[in-house]
Each structure stands twice: as structure tokens, then as C-alpha cells.
Amino acid sequence: MDKIGIIVDSDSPKSLAMAMNLGHTALASDTEVLVYFTFDGLTHLLEGEKDVSEIQALLDEGMPNPYDLLDAFVADGGDLVTTVACTTTLDMLAWDQEAIDDSLTTKFAGAATFLEAVEDADQVFSF
Template structure:
């Protein structure tokens, strides 16, 4: 049985990053093939400089304590775990052009593609999620 999860990440905050990468790593650990398409603000989550310092939503800063107490892994840690387990990361070419970003601005090991690149994978995915 093919087991595929397709995720669209289009928001760039810290909470968005956790939603995307927790689900992605859990799925990859459960023998699921995963691809994530990062578009618009979602590109933050894989941007070399940005992804280590994503911000909490305004007014939620006090939760920082809770993250520490629960020993939640950092986003860069989750991303490298995801990549190690074969999660495919696709950055949206169109958004990169609009924002004047190059492939080198992002973490290593990503692919750059258009909507069709993602759709090609998502076409036969069992589960598709948008964050």
C-alpha cells in the first residue's frame, strides 16, 4: 500500500513550523512518504537565517517557558530529523522570484519547483494537509 502525505506550508511563524514539522517527522517515522511544499511566508520555515529564530504569535510570548519545560526540540533539529528520514522539501519558485530569494538562501537538501512539482506528488497522496 502506498502511504503518502502531502503538506502545504504557507505561514511563517513558530507555531506554523511546529505544526508542519511535527506531523511530517511523525509521518516519516511511520513509514509514510512525505513531501512539503513551502510557499509564501512558509518559506521562512526553511530559510537559512530565519528558521532558527521564528517568532511566536503576538501576545503568546509567555509560552516560551512552556516550550522549554516540555523539552520541545528546536525547529532546526526537527528539520534535520525530517530530512534524515527522507522528507522531501520543495520551495516554491514563484514565491522565491517575487521575494527575490535564491536557492542558496535556504537550507541544504531542498528542491525548488512550481505548483506542478508538488501536485505531481500530491496527486496520489492519501492525506493532504495545509498549514
């Protein structure tokens, strides 16, 4: 089985959209996908409404909402999808794990755990 890793360290909805596009494409090819949300990227996993004003023009032109893509990615990906919330970032920012949406997060771990998990990945991408 093929495997890729994706690191999301930006809070931009556009970066999340690119990561989810790549993730969905990989799933369509039966490729395992590990997504590591760290630093500002961890905000995508927070519970609550998300600000998409930065990409509103793209949404108006028909681009799918990246948060809907993230929901579908986790819900439909099954065993091929792992989404990791960075515990080091949570600790540094003094955020409580309960603020993270459990429906989007399959694992809480640090960078060492992610690196070990993608050690046999074909490629690792960053957004």
C-alpha cells in the same frame, strides 16, 4: 506505500512545529512525506538563525525546537522525505536560490510540480 503532502505557508515556528510533528509521525509509519514551503513558509528554509521568541514559553516547557525537528526530518527521512522550496515565491519576492539552505531543501519547484507529486497522496495538510 502511503503518501501525504504538507503545505507550509506560515512563517510561524508553531506552524512549522505542527508540520514537523505530523511529518515525523508519518515517517514512523513508513509514509512518504512531501513538504511544500511557499509564501511566508519559505522563510523556514532560509539559511541563518531563526527567531523562536514566539514559542519560547513552549520551548521552556520542553517542546522540541521546530528547526531541530526540521533538520532531523530531512536528515533521517531519506527517500521518504521531499522538501520543496517554491520557485514562484522565490521569483515573486526576488529572493536568490542561494539564500535557501541546501541541507533542508531537496527540490526547487512550483505549485504545479507539487500538485502532480501529491496527486496520489492519501491526504494533504496545510499549516
